[in-house]
Amino acid sequence: DSGVTQTPKHLITATGQRVTLRCSPRSGDLSVYWYQQSLDQGLQFLIQYYNGEERAKGNILERFSAQQFPDLHSELNLSSLELGDSALYFCASSVADRSPGETQYFGPGTRLLVL
Amino acid sequence: AQTVTQSQPEMSVQEAETVTLSCTYDTSESDYYLFWYKQPPSRQMILVIRQEAYKQQNATENRFSVNFQKAAKSFSLKISDSQLGDAAMYFCAYRGAFNTGNQFYFGTGTSLTVIP
Numbered sequence: 641d642s643g644v645t646q647t648p649k650h651l652i653t654a655t656g657q658r659v660t661l662r663c664s665p666r667s668g669d670l671s672v673y674w675y676q677q678s679l680d681q682g683l684q685f686l687i688q689y690y691n692g693e694e695r696a697k698g699n700i701l702e703r704f705s706a707q708q709f710p711d712l713h714s715e716l717n718l719s720s721l722e723l724g725d726s727a728l729y730f731c732a733s734s735v736a737d738r739s740p741g742e743t744q745y746f747g748p749g750t751r752l753l754v755l
Numbered sequence: 756a757q758t759v760t761q762s763q764p765e766m767s768v769q770e771a772e773t774v775t776l777s778c779t780y781d782t783s784e785s786d787y788y789l790f791w792y793k794q795p796p797s798r799q800m801i802l803v804i805r806q807e808a809y810k811q812q813n814a815t816e817n818r819f820s821v822n823f824q825k826a827a828k829s830f831s832l833k834i835s836d837s838q839l840g841d842a843a844m845y846f847c848a849y850r851g852a853f854n855t856g857n858q859f860y861f862g863t864g865t866s867l868t869v870i871p
Contacts, residue, residue, distance in 0.1 A: 642799070673858070682759075682846055682861035683800075698858050728798060740850040741788045741807060744859070746800035 643667065644747035646731050652753045658719040661750045665712055665733030671695070672714040673744060674706055677728040689714055690737040721754045728752075757782045759849050761862035768837045769870050775822075776832045776865045778847030786852035789823065789830045794864070795843040803845070806830065808852075834867075842869045 643666035653659055665672050674686040676699075685698035689708035700706075703721075708714040718725060728751050732744040758781045768774035780789070791803040806814045806823050813821050818838075822831045834841055847862040 675859075682863045683848075683859070685858040685860070688858065696858055730800060732800075740852045741805065743802055743805070749798050751798075 642745040642747065644731060644733050644745050646729075646747035646750050648750060649748065650751050650753075652755065653721060654755055655721055655723060657721050657754075658717065659721065659752065661716040661718070661729050661731075661752075663714045663716070663731030663733075663747060665714070665731075666745055669733035669735050669745070670712065671734045671737055672708055672712070673732040673734075674700075674714070674716050675730040675732065677730060677749075678724075679727070683730060686716070695737055718752070723754050726752055726754045757784075757849050757851065757860045759847050759860050759862040761847055761865050763865045764863070765866045765868070767868040767870055768834070768841075770837055770839060772837055773833060773835045774837055774867065776834075776845050776847075776867065778830045778832070778862055780828050780830065780847070780849050780860075782828070782849065782851065784851045788850045788852065789821075790848040790850070790859070791819070791821070791830075791832045792846045792848060792861075793841075793843045794846060795840075800846075804832065837869050839869050839871060842867055 645664045647662045670691045673688045675683040686700040688696040706716045728749045730749045731747045787808045789806045793801045804816045818835045844864045849860045
């Protein structure tokens, strides 16, 4: 158990809908990262927040957005869902903002299926 | 842009034997970190081992070791005395120390099967 929690574990929805994925980082971690893992693919970095502020953006679609709240939990919002958005979405956390050698601890992921 | 390539989609190894998983990367940065993550069927991402580019010595964690060849931009993972619990997807990842320090770049993974 990494200490990072993600809810829900599974989500099934229809095209065009909007969903919210939730992540609670490890106690003491200020950075939250979101990743997307499509079928048979590696993880694609989406976005990072540090202490409530956006720090880095990767290959995140405009239909997707995220935020980090004062209690440091983060939410990833996916809207106008398409079939291709079906994937495993991971959240990871770490203590620092830009400490590349630091370990990122991954949550168990949310599996999203868009029908 | 940084790219990470894992050219072996699938590998297999006999229990108790040794297997090496390959990874190459492309970067123009001088300082960076390399990682191997394991993803078992549970889908949890677990850090296996980490290498700092400025360190000459190859990292070792129990049965796991790396062969880091900086000039060749190669970072292979060796698993010794393979166990059934080693069966998983293994991802190589890169993280730059400067401009790209905020994000990981992952390879597409190698699926390792351990044969009893």
